[in-house]
Amino acid sequence: MTFQQFKDKYQDYLVTVRRRFHESPELSMEEKETSRFIVAEVEACGLPYEMAGDYGVIAVVQGTKPGMGRNVLLRADIDALPIQEDANNLAGPKNSCSKVPGVGHLCGHDAHTAMMLAVMKELTAIRDQFSGKFIICFEPAEENGKGCWLMLPYLEHYEIDRVYACHVEEGLDTGTVSIVPGSRMAGVGAFEYTIYGEGTHGAAPHRGVDPILCTAEMITGLNQILTRNIPPLSPMALTIGHVESGTARNAIPSQASFGGTMRFFDRGLGEFAYGRMKEIVNAIAAAHRCKVEQTFEYLSYPLVNDPHLADLACQAVGEALGTKAVVETEPKTGSEGFTNYIRAYHGQGLHVLIGVRNREYGSGEAAHNPKFDVDEAALPYGAFTTLQIALKLNECE
Numbered sequence: 001m002t003f004q005q006f007k008d009k010y011q012d013y014l015v016t017v018r019r020r021f022h023e024s025p026e027l028s029m030e031e032k033e034t035s036r037f038i039v040a041e042v043e044a045c046g047l048p049y050e051m052a053g054d055y056g057v058i059a060v061v062q063g064t065k066p067g068m069g070r071n072v073l074l075r076a077d078i079d080a081l082p083i084q085e086d087a088n089n090l091a092g093p094k095n096s097c098s099k100v101p102g103v104g105h106l107c108g109h110d111a112h113t114a115m116m117l118a119v120m121k122e123l124t125a126i127r128d129q130f131s132g133k134f135i136i137c138f139e140p141a142e143e144n145g146k147g148c149w150l151m152l153p154y155l156e157h158y159e160i161d162r163v164y165a166c167h168v169e170e171g172l173d174t175g176t177v178s179i180v181p182g183s184r185m186a187g188v189g190a191f192e193y194t195i196y197g198e199g200t201h202g203a204a205p206h207r208g209v210d211p212i213l214c215t216a217e218m219i220t221g222l223n224q225i226l227t228r229n230i231p232p233l234s235p236m237a238l239t240i241g242h243v244e245s246g247t248a249r250n251a252i253p254s255q256a257s258f259g260g261t262m263r264f265f266d267r268g269l270g271e272f273a274y275g276r277m278k279e280i281v282n283a284i285a286a287a288h289r290c291k292v293e294q295t296f297e298y299l300s301y302p303l304v305n306d307p308h309l310a311d312l313a314c315q316a317v318g319e320a321l322g323t324k325a326v327v328e329t330e331p332k333t334g335s336e337g338f339t340n341y342i343r344a345y346h347g348q349g350l351h352v353l354i355g356v357r358n359r360e361y362g363s364g365e366a367a368h369n370p371k372f373d374v375d376e377a378a379l380p381y382g383a384f385t386t387l388q389i390a391l392k393l394n395e396c397e
Contacts (some may be wrong), residue, residue, distance in 0.1 A: 001122075003321060006387070007380040010118045014379040017117060019096040021110035025080030025103045028141035031055040034078050034113070038138050041117050045124040052154040056147070057138040060158075061123045063394070069132025070161040072393045074386065075151075075341060076116035077142035077165075080105045086370035091362025094373050106372040108168035108356070113138065115166075115354075115383040122387055132394050135160060145298070148337040152344055162309065162393045163341045163349040166386055170364050171329070172355030174378040177317055177385050178329040179352045181310040185303035186237075186263035188335035189274045192296035193218070193281060197288075199254035211256040212245050214288035219243070219258065221280040225273050234269055237333055238262040257295075263333045265302050274299055303339035309350040309393060316392035317385055325381075329353060334367075352389070354382035 001009075026034050035055035042049045042059040049059040055078075063069055085104030087097045098104040105111075120136050135158045141147035172178060195215050200208025219240050230236050238260065245256030262277075264270035278294070285292035317326050342349030357364040358375035365371040 003380070003384050006122070006384045010122070010383060011380050014114050014118055014383060015376050018110050018114035018374070018376065018379060021113055022096045022105045023099045025098050025100055025105045025110070027082055027103055028079045028144040028146065029055070031078050031140045035138070035140070038078070038113070038117070042120070045121060047120070047124060050154065053140070053150045055140040056151050056154070058151070058154060059120060059136045061120065061127060061134040061136065063130040063132055064128050065131045067131045068396045069130050069394050070396060071133050071135060071159055072390055073135045073137055073155065073158070073160045073163040073341065073345075074116060074119065074390055075137040075139055075163065075165040075338060076112040077109045077139045077147065078113050079109060079140055079143050079147070081107060081143055081368060083368065083370060089362035089371050089373035090365055091360065095376065104370070106369065107143070107367045108374055109142065111168050111356070111374045111379060111382065112166065115379055115386060118383040119386050119390065123390070130391060130394050134390060134394070142337055145337055148340040152340065160345055161348060163338075163345050164351075164386070164389060164393060165338045165341070166352045166354050166382060167336070168356040168374055168378070168382065169329070169353035170357055170366055170372065172327065172353060173357050174355050174375045175381050176325055176327050176355040177352055177381070178327055179310050179313045179317065179350075180328055181305050181307035183265045183302050183304050183331050184351060185331070185336040185339065186265055186333045187267055187270050187300050187302040187339075188298070189262045189264070189270055190259070190296065190298040191261075191277065191294065192257065192259035194255060194257045194293045194295050195285060196255045196291040196293070197252070200252050202250040202252060205252055208252045209289050210252050211290055212253065214285060214290045215243065215245065215256040215258055217288070218281050218284050221284055222277055225276050225280070229276055230269060230273065234266055235333070236262060236264045236269065236273065259296065263335065265331060267301055270299065300335060301339050301343060303336045303342065303351055304347065305350050306347055309348065312392045312397065313350055313352065313389045316388040320384065320388045321381075350389070350393070352385070354378060354385060
């Protein structure tokens with residue numbers, strides 16, 4: 001099937017389904033109607049499936065061609081974000097907008113799910129052309145980091161050889177795809193701290209223990225990790241995303257809290273920085289006579305594409321869409337839970353980026369922004385790209 005034939009067959013379906021998801025977004029662990037629609041589409045294809053938890057869906061397309069084929073996992077995330085969507089993108093009104101106040105598909109998961117459903121339908125139609133099987137995984141709760149840990153135990157009995165996922169990319173033009181080996185997405189260390197002091201009147205600070213001053217010094221100290229403890233040529237980012245304390249301007253409160261994340265491409269350096277963070281926080285707390293409690297900690301791995309699989313994918317897309325469709329991009333400092341799938345299957349994984357930027361239409365704003373939007377002309381490109389890569393990964397080359 002050529003791209004034009006695929007587009008003619010699935011363009012209307014892709015737009016209709018994507019808009020359905022987009023206008024009725026559901027938050028992590030609340031994807032009831034999204035999951036129900038997915039199950040209906042799986043059943044319409046006559047495929048066996050199982051539920052993973054309440055809303056995760058795992059469908060299987062078994063090839064019927066004689067011979068040996070690999071078992072390939074294809075993953076799409078399905079949840080939305082707790083962000084109010086702007087009805088306009090960078091150029092004007094969007095073609096579709098959330099109808100749920102305070103919730104929006106502003107990371108492209110609606111597009112991911114629509115594209116994967118089209119891929120599932122086409123794989124079902126051509127199952128006589130491949131051996132092995134495709135395990136199609138619709139993952140809930142990707143945004144809060146819980147989804148992959150929900151899905152992985154259910155996937156253990158499928159004898160998966162390789163794993164694949166894609167993500168829309170606002171920095172790439174529609175019709176292009178980024179397939180690059182090696183480190184592609186950052187690992188993340190997330191943290192929350194609560195600092196306990198002793199409250200007192202602002203006119204008598206010597207009678208209390210100030211958690212705000214302690215917190216301020218902690219934040220300053222943590223930011224020095226990057227400039228004084230990390231090699232200058234090793235990329236790392238640290239962000240304090242929230243600080244809370246106090247209710248009155250003339251009183252020193254009894255406690256304060258703050259939290260944030262750091263991003264890294266070297267797991268060893270990430271672990272080192274996380275260790276230094278604890279040392280600095282504890283030492284500063286002691287110096288201020290405060291007590292400190294780490295109330296949340298999380299440390300993940302960077303996402304690393306297998307070089308051989310990246311090469312196979314480049315071949316597949318180049319043959320189907322031309323070599324100009326494949327572009328290189330710099331590693332992204334955002335994190336991606338799909339790294340846990342890759343690690344679970346011995347590094348045999350691939351994550352690619354699908355271009356959705358169309359300056360004339362107005363798509364191109366960063367994800368997690370109220371103006372984020374997807375050029376719907378990119379949907380058949382993303383689905384067709386996924387199909388070509390999936391079939392290539394399925395082959396026993």
